[in-house]
Every structure is written in C-alpha cells, then in structure tokens.
Amino acid sequence: MPTDDAGHLIDFALHFALQQASDTARERARLLVLDTCGAMLAAMPHAIGKIAYAQALRTQALNEASLAGSDIRVGMLEAAQANGILANAVDFDEGSHVATVALPAALAMAEKMSLSGGDFLAAFMVAFEIASRLREAIAPALGQRGLWHIGHVGPLAAALCGARLLNLDAGRARMALSIATASSGGYRRHLGTMTKALHSGHAARAGLEAALLARDGFTADADMFDTNDGWLASLTTPQEPARAALRDLMKRPLFLDQPTKIKVMPVCTPIAPALDALMTCLRRNNIAVSDIARLSADLKRGSLVRDRPGDLDAAPFSGRFLIALAVTRGVTLHTISEEALVDPTITDLMERIDDAPGATSARLTLTNGQELEEPLDPVRRLTTRDEITAKFRVCAGAVWTEPRITAFIDKVLAVDTLADINQLFAS
Structure with missing residues (x-):
C-alpha cells in the first residue's frame, strides 16, 4: 500500500x-x-x-x-x-x-x-x-x-x-x-x-x-x-x-x-556553550581582557558562517566576534551593536582567537604564560x-x-x- x-x-x-x-x-x-x-x-x-x-x-x-x-x-x-x-x-x-x-x-x-x-x-x-x-x-x-x-x-x-x-x-x-x-x-x-x-x-x-x-x-x-x-x-x-x-x-x-x-542570548545556538564557558572562566579567575594572549574554541563554522561580520545581521553568526564580545562586554541585545563591530578592543581580540573544530572546552592563554581550560556545558534555556x-x-x-x-x-x-x-x- x-x-x-x-x-x-x-x-x-x-x-x-x-x-x-x-x-x-x-x-x-x-x-x-x-x-x-x-x-x-x-x-x-x-x-x-x-x-x-x-x-x-x-x-x-x-x-x-x-x-x-x-x-x-x-x-x-x-x-x-x-x-x-x-x-x-x-x-x-x-x-x-x-x-x-x-x-x-x-x-x-x-x-x-x-x-x-x-x-x-x-x-x-x-x-x-x-x-x-x-x-x-x-x-x-x-x-x-x-x-x-x-x-x-x-x-x-x-x-x-x-x-x-x-x-x-x-x-x-x-x-x-x-x-x-x-x-x-x-x-x-x-x-x-x-x-x-x-x-x-x-x-x-x-x-x-x-x-x-x-x-x-x-x-x-x-x-x-x-x-x-x-x-x-x-x-x-x-x-x-x-x-x-x-x-x-x-x-x-x-x-x-x-x-x-x-x-538566553541573541546568538546562533551552537556557539552559546563556548560563550558561557569563557565568561565563567573570566569571572572565576578575575581575568581582564588585557590579560588574554590567545583564546581557542570551536567556532561552529557550519552554522556561524560569518567570520568577521560587517553588519548587525551578520554579528549573531560570527563565532569570532561573539567570543570577543562575550569577554569584553557580555552578549545581550544591547551589546550587539554598531559600536561593538568597530570597537578596537573587540576587533583586536578577534585576531587572537583560534578555531578548534570539535573542541569540548574553551581555552585561554594569558600574557603571563598561564593556560586555562573551561569545559562546555549543555546549551542553557529559559x-x-x-x-x-x-x-x-x-x-x-x-x-x-x-x-x-x-x-x-x-x-x-x-x-x-x-x-x-x-x-x-x-x-
């Protein structure tokens, strides 16, 4: 039949x-x-x-x-x-x-x-x-x-x-x-x-x-x-x-x-655990942005296809931008802004972010040589x-x-x- x-x-x-x-x-x-x-x-x-x-x-x-x-x-x-x-x-x-x-x-x-x-x-x-x-x-x-x-x-x-x-x-x-x-x-x-x-x-x-x-x-x-x-x-x-x-x-x-x-955040979902992990790591260890030498995380390029966003429509789909935004200003409707797209602190940090496909944690290397790692938790929901x-x-x-x-x-x-x-x- x-x-x-x-x-x-x-x-x-x-x-x-x-x-x-x-x-x-x-x-x-x-x-x-x-x-x-x-x-x-x-x-x-x-x-x-x-x-x-x-x-x-x-x-x-x-x-x-x-x-x-x-x-x-x-x-x-x-x-x-x-x-x-x-x-x-x-x-x-x-x-x-x-x-x-x-x-x-x-x-x-x-x-x-x-x-x-x-x-x-x-x-x-x-x-x-x-x-x-x-x-x-x-x-x-x-x-x-x-x-x-x-x-x-x-x-x-x-x-x-x-x-x-x-x-x-x-x-x-x-x-x-x-x-x-x-x-x-x-x-x-x-x-x-x-x-x-x-x-x-x-x-x-x-x-x-x-x-x-x-x-x-x-x-x-x-x-x-x-x-x-x-x-x-x-x-x-x-x-x-x-x-x-x-x-x-x-x-x-x-x-x-x-x-x-x-x-919880206005971003493409696959990157959210990395953002949470990095923000948690910075808070727990009292790290300033100036202390960061390099960052690495899975940038989820399968969904976040805009590497360096040129406008606000691209911003929620750039893992590199969102990570830099997360550790400088946090990620909210108000921080995803035209100003953030051209903020030298954010654009400079974006150049120090490495893609780590398949990674189950986010890593930070500090200017003093210390290395930190934060595991990724499941996506948070309201x-x-x-x-x-x-x-x-x-x-x-x-x-x-x-x-x-x-x-x-x-x-x-x-x-x-x-x-x-x-x-x-x-x-």
Missing part, C-alpha cells in the same frame, strides 16, 4: 483540539507566543525591521491583520511575511526557529477572520507541531546539503495551519500542502544576512496563500508529498527521512510536551514563566511603555480566553 504520510499530517491539522493538549503543552505554547512576539519587537528598530514594515505598509488599506508592535493593520499575507521576518531577524527566537513561521501564519489569518484566541492558539500549536515533525524527519539531511530547514518545512506547516483555520476538507487541505511545496526552499549560506529571516516570512506568507488557493479550487499533484519523486524524496535519500516522526500524530505526545528551546516574561520585557522595552508591556503579557498568558484574537495587539 502506498505511503500516505501527508494524510497523517492533514488529519492532525484538521482534527486536533486544544483540549487534547496537556496543561503543560498549552502553557508552553502561550510562552512561545510571548517569546516570539518579543523577538519581533526587538527587531523593530533595526534596518531589517524598518524594511519589512515598509513593504507591508503598501497594503495598509486592506486593514486585515496586525503588524507586530504597532496599531497598524495591513493585508493578511503581508502581515504574515513582515511578522515572520521580524520574528527571525535578531536570532533571539526559539532555537528550532519553527515558531517564526507558526506564529505569524496563525496570527494573520486568525485576525483576518476575527477568530477567538482559542482558535488561534490551536492553529499555532498545529503549525508548530507539524513544522517540528517535518524538521525532525528531514533537517539532518538538509543541513548536509547546505539547505535551511525553515524555508523548506515552513510553507507546508503554514499551509496546513491555513487549511485548519479556513475549515477546508481533507481533499483541499491535501491540495494546500501540495501547492505549498512549490514555495519550499532555503539555504544556510543566507545565515547572517537579512534573507535568513526572509525564509520565515516567506514561508508564513506562502503557506497561507497555498491554503487560500486550495480553498478556491487551485490544484497541484495530490501525491506531491509522498510520491517517489515528490517533496520528501527529493530532499532526502531513501535512508534519511525519519518517517516515524510524521505518523500517528493524534496518538503521540506533542513536541510541546517536551521542554522548549527558548534562548523554562519558567518568570524567566520568559523577564526576557520579553527586555525585548519589548525598546518600543513599548511599561504599562503596554504588562498588559500584553497578561493577554498572551490568557490568550485562549480572548473572544477575538484582534484584542491581542490592540492598545
């Missing part, structure tokens, strides 16, 4: 009910919504945020969905794209990055349709879960080929999110999934540029557009997901796809039943409500007043009780 993994995804998208999720999963979903909105707000003052806004504002007359952080409304598809770009722009979103598609897609369409907060949260969870399953099935294979998973799995997850919100039947949902494969694409070489974030925005927009086209009778190959020369097969080899991740979703625990990957709301306050502080921040947190933490999701961004 032919494989029909698309059918498992469609069944989950159309029939998942919010009440089926555990209290823990629903709480993590709310906190992910809050954290992703925080990443959007943090990006607003940056050049990429201003460009994304300007593009979306061309459709302001449509008045369908919110641009994050403002009272401005634009076309639904344009809101999904702009908010997706903002969500991924400063690399402070959740570590798998799938929320940067799931949230903008679910929010834009739910706002356009004036659906409830519960409908929105269920759609967000569907999109997050499907994108996470697709990522588990194919991401290792993609990475080995220089492909970026968000650009590939995002449109499909957003399409099934849209199919759910539009109440499509299984046949049209299948068409939405197949149509979305035409927009599937992404490349790791774009990491450290504005186009890295465009993967998220484009995926959210393209997926919703696929659902709208399917609703109106647009067609595609119904077997495109599973067929031998289709989407899954084209992106992997027969040995690679973890198809089990795509099956029986209604019977399995959700990804949101597991701890989420909410970041897990509690207090930690995540504190991070949101920092992210939102650049654009919102404290009363608005507090009111927004309260609404997100009770989002499934809102009668109309348009209340969320309303001031």
